[in-house]
Amino acid sequence: MAFSPVITHEAASSIKVTATKAKSLAVRTNSTSQNEALSEAKSGGQELAERLNQETKDKYVKDKKLGEGTYAIVYLGHLKADPSSLVAIKKIKVNTEYRDGLSMDAIREVKYLQELSHPNIIALHAVFSSKNQNLNLVLEFLPLGDLEILIKDSEGIRYGTAEVKAWMGMLGRAVWFCHENFVLHRDIKPNNLLIAADGEVKLADFGLARSFADPYRPMTSQVITRWYRPPELLFGARYYSGAVDVWSMGTVFAELILRVPFLPGNTDLHQLELICNAIGTPTEENWPGISKLDGYVKFDKAITVPIRGKDFYLSRFGTAGPVGVDLLMSMLALDPRKRCTARQMLEHKWWMTEPQPTAKEDLPKKSGGLEKMGDDLKRRGGEIEDGRGDKVARKLNFGAAK
Amino acid sequence: MPVLTEDDIYRTSTQYRLWSFTRESLSSLRSTTNQSAAEGVRAALKSIHSQQTAGESEGQRSHDEVTRPTNYLKEVDCLSVEEELKLVGFYCVKTMQFADFCEFPTNVKATAVQYLKRFYLSNSPMTYHPKEMMPSAIFLATKTENHYTSLNSFVAKLQKITAEDVIAPEFLLTQGLRFTFDVRHPHRGLEGGFMELLALARGKENSVPGNTRSPGQLQQAMMELEPAKGGSKITRSAEDVVRRIQTAHGKAKDVLKTAALLTDAYFLYTSSQIWMSSLYLTDEPLARFYINSKLPSPSPIQPRLFIILKSCADLLRSSPSADPGEAEMKELMKIDKKLYKCRNPEKIDLVGINKAQKREGHEDGLDDKLIKKRKLERQKSEKEAEDIFGPALEIK
Incomplete structure (x- = not known):
């Protein structure tokens, strides 16, 4: 059990902002006596909060x-x-x-x-x-663009499994940390994965994030950009877990290998069709309880696609190797209860198999990321840029978003 | 790479970094805030006074200024820290009642109360009246706690409060909160702890490292626990233990919904300390048993933990009532009356200030006539707003 000792603060200085945080540690530590608690106001007139803001x-x-x-x-x-x-x-x-x-x-x-x-x-x-x-x-400041521009530049940028492994590792750790803190990101996609000067991948855009709901409290299903949205949300699930982010990571993993979006649906229904074709048709047999979801669409028996086997994946994602394909398959399990968690993803044996992930300094880079950062950060959550899938931006329905 | 513990994660939270204090630092912060607010009030009154004198010579005294006594400057009697605390505490109670009235979930209610408490660490009721900050704090909490209700439907639940009244102080509020919106509550921890206790009572497995007792032994030990204070007989069957746990659960939950919110518990203790203290307060032997099952003795942490839990339980016990009695109401009325005379006149018109700030950086301000007109309108509606929740401070 975690035990937090009595809080004893050293003499508080006013807010301290260190521009570059220690990145070698798993979390920011307070070792530099980074105590930011409110300090005493010195000047009269202007209020404390106002002064701190200034x-x-x-x-x-x-x-x-x-x-x-x-x-x-x-x-x-x-x-x-x-x-x-x-x-x-x-x-x-x-x-x-x-x-x-x-x-x-x-x-x-x-x-x-x-x-x-x-x-x-x-x-x-x-x-x-x-x-x-x-x-x-x-x-x-993240000047080197995002994963999307690296994926798209198939002429200029070459990378292999070792690079994919490095990027997926960084993404997996980010998502694991969110879930460990009971936060769902709900908009994982390549252009929300920005790249720092040293090659480190950084998860950005928390405009759709929320804390895990208490049991029996519904959430909105209108989240995550369509191409990266898991089947349970397409079926309108209101009770869901970190598995939604894991699905998104799975589609990013596939996109990194294919170098084109894996499931680029034009409409929600089309998105489901793509999922059926690529992964298998969700049914009561492979996903018990699915027919109870509000937005469940029953597919014609005649066109039901059985869950794709490993061979099918190997033919498309063979470069990831058989162990990598295992991981991809468990991230893209239709039934969210059978999908691996972010933690299980990080514990997968793929990380222990050859090749080793590329060191972040040696990852491929592309210049001109400065403007890309501007583009990435100005977006509202859930949007896909123009030309990359028309008008698929979703607006959150806040009335239903409780 | 260092091992990441729950404590490490907690220490990165804003609740720890910005909103945790020692008793000393908390009280010194409050007195500083009180002093600088009092200075602000005196300075503002002084400037009005000099304007007034200037105005007199031009024969342009407004009705508002006439009503102010001319010699108040010397004797303006400001609120003390204790009075401020009582007043803010009262509006925390009001906030809870209002959230209940709107049927908002516990997390919205609890967060709104903590927003008010946090805001008034660096702001004084003499500058911003809690009555005006309260609707904004509740509305902001609905947004931050994923219980968003549109402003229109929110305002529809309030009498005589306009959308503008709710939104105008929001910016001040977020600034006072230093743009941190996450509040770590003890409620979920309590639920988890009680699920564990119930599992133990039913003889289910308890795999804590270092624990040498079997589930059966733990279950037996639970049946032999001495009763809680006020509890009658020694429990015998597993079902008795389950009932005992359920009773403690209900009581502890009440403590978290009231005392934990109305005291300084959130500023002084972590959320896990608070929920365990609520158990300690309602059924000490059960709390000791629970901690023993987690930290088998001898444990160097255990004695320290019990000291903390006891001090937090004492604090919770000392909480003001969530339902103030007649004597308390009388005192609150007195404080509010006193506040009427020592409010910072420059900060009364929040809607006007908000508009002016938004305008800044765009065009230059409106002409003086308009400002004056708006000010008069505001003052008029201010007066009408006095009875939004009943006149000034009446509760029922």
């Missing part, structure tokens, strides 16, 4: 604009005290149509990034508000 704001300088979307504007910035220490500043736009105050996307993103400190999750260094009440997120 102090945070004054630490950073906004440089050029990297990208602008309907949801946010992303700037390149740096620490005032150290111009060489770069950050990305994501300014969340006040949505004029949304009159309910701070938007759910912004709240989710800030809430979870404030809590999750892990080398494979984008670091949120600070949050401050500017004068007209815009929220500014100071994020880790």
